[in-house]
Amino acid sequence: MKLYVIVPLCALFTLTQQAPSRDKCACELTNSEKAFPHxxxxxxxxxxxxxxxxxxxQKTLELESLLLGLERRLPRLQEDVSMLEREDDGQLYAVLSLYVLENEMVEIKQLLDRLNGTTLGHQRLTADTTKQLKDLRAEMQQLETYDTLQVVKRQQDNKQLKRDLDQCRNRLYPIAQPTPPQRNCPHGEFRNITRVRMHTQGEYPDSYKYGAWGQDPKPEAGKENWYWLVMLTSSNIYANYVRRYSSLSSLIVGVSTPGNVEIHSSNPTTNTIQGPNVVLYGEALYYNCYNQDSVCRFNLTTKAVTTLQLPKGTRYNSKGNFCHLDECYPYTDLDLATDESGVWVIYTSKQDFGNLVLSKVEEGEPLTLGQTWRTSVYKQGVTNTFMACGVLYATRYVNKEVEEIFYSFDTTTGVERFDIGVFINKMSPNINSLNYSPVDQMLHAYCDSHMVSYKVLFS
Structure with a gap:
């Protein structure tokens, strides 16, 4: 537009009035539209x-966790009652068995009381939320009437059109899926994990940020259903005992039986636990020895501690941690893991330039380091690792809600993959430890004092 065409509105108004008055002119603008209710x-x-x-x-999964605990507890009670009926001698055995059954009934009652309270709370929450959603929907529909230019509707149409185009493009040019390496695993090939199956904060809600928990893949007779828990109770770095639970329901409601098994009365001191990456295998606790580049094995029965020295140059004392862009997880230099074949240790060293190193821990006396594999994935670009069927899996941080299993290393074939693409929905921003249980193919995570489990899906 040429400059001489642009005429101020007030000047134009003055010309049309042809009024010689020197008074200031004013233009009144009347808007026929209703004011938007900000x-x-x-x-x-x-x-x-x-x-x-x-x-x-968390609210949804609390109910599911309690139901899962009850589901596992009732069959065990039925087995104990059946055994009493078969072997009752009317004397000492019957008295002891009845005492055991009484304790089990008390635990089940605690679980039911908590389940009833949670159910009533959820019913009230559902009723209140339903009303709130109806009110919000009505208010949003009213606000949409102010969109006279239909901007929102056009945005929605554009999103739908983009989705349709993407689907059409994918049908025309299907993405080829990589063929996983063939290997021998009793469960098949690792495919995915479920949404959260169990979630609890146990008996110490929000008290201990770092720790680990799980099941013993090689339990003693009578302890097949037991669970263990290690909480870093000193400076969020050290621990000097492991806590035992006789069932999943006991863990959920926070009733520890038989209680703590102490490594040492002082914390920290020689041979106590350093860092959250701990596992239990064969009634022995494996962990990073305090202030050492070594693996400690604590026998829960004999209370004896065996030390396994790692290769020279191994990084320890928070110099080779798991990390993501925003932070590193302190004292995660050594990660202990279990799978169908036993115990593994994941670490890094100066000579490996910070890349992940994987070694098999061989049982026996003395404790020895078995075969070692070196990978090409940088440890500080990883947030956690776990083993399943002889395959090392590594995770990385995506955001506060999601973690990704992105990497695998097959110890049988030596094949590395960076395209796993399995996502973990988190209950808390940070996964402090991750343990796979070959007993029931569950993945146990300890997340900022939350104990969470997922089912691992194999083909």
């Missing part, structure tokens, strides 16, 4: 935020 939009946003904070995955 205060109502702000109220709707606040209500939606409150609704999101009330409905969390």
């Amino acid at each position: 205060d109502k939009l702000s109220t709707v946003e606040n209500d939606a935020s409150k609704c999101n904070s009330n409905i969390t995955p």
Whole structure:
């Protein structure tokens, strides 16, 4: 547009009036549209935020965890009652068996009481949330009437069109899936993990940020259903005992029987636990020895500690941690893992330039280091590792809600993959330890004082 065409509105108005008056002219603008209710939009946003904070995955999974604990507890009670009926001698054995059954009934009652309380709370929450959602929907529909230019509708149409185009493109040019290496695993090939199967904070909610938990893959007779828990109780770095639970329901409701097995009365001191990456195997606890580049094995029966020295140059004392872009997890230099074949240790060293190193820990006396494999993945680009069927898997941080299993190293074939692409939905921003249980193919995570488990899916 040429400059002489642009005429100020006030000047034009003055010319059309042909008024010689020197008074200032004023133009009145009348808007026929209704004023947008910004205060109502702000109220709707606040209500939606409150609704999101009330409905969390933790609330849903709390009920599922309690039901899972009850599901596993009742068959065990039935077995104990059947054994009493078969072997009752009317004397000492019967008295002891009845005492055991009484303790089991007390645990089940605690589980049921907590389940009833949780169910009632969820019913009230569901009723309140349903009403809030109806109100929010009505208010949003009213706010949509102000969108006279149909901007929102066109944005929605564009999103739908983009989805349709993507689907059409994928059908025309299907993405070839990589063929996984063939190997011998009793469960088949690792494919995926389920959503969270169990979630609890146990008997110490929000008290101990770092720790580990799980099951013994090689338990003693009578302890097949037991669980263990290690919490870093000193400076979030050290621990001097392992806590035992006689069942999953006991762990969920926070009733520890038989209780603590102490490594040493002082914490920290020689041979106590350093860092959260701990496993239990064959009634022995494997962990990073305090202030050493060594693996300690603590026998829970004899209380004896055996030390395994790692190769010279191994990084320890928080110099070779798991990390992501925002932070590193302190004292995670050594990661102990279990699978169908036994115990493994994952670490890094100066001569490997910070890349992951994997070694098999051989049982026996003395404790020895078996075959070692070197990988090409940088340890500080990894947040956690675990073993399953002789394959090392590594995770990385995606965001506060999601972790990705992105890498694998097959010890049988030597094949590395960086395209696993299995995602873990988290209950807390950080996974401090990750253990695979070959007993039931569960993946146990300790996340900022939350104990969470996932089912591993094989083909």
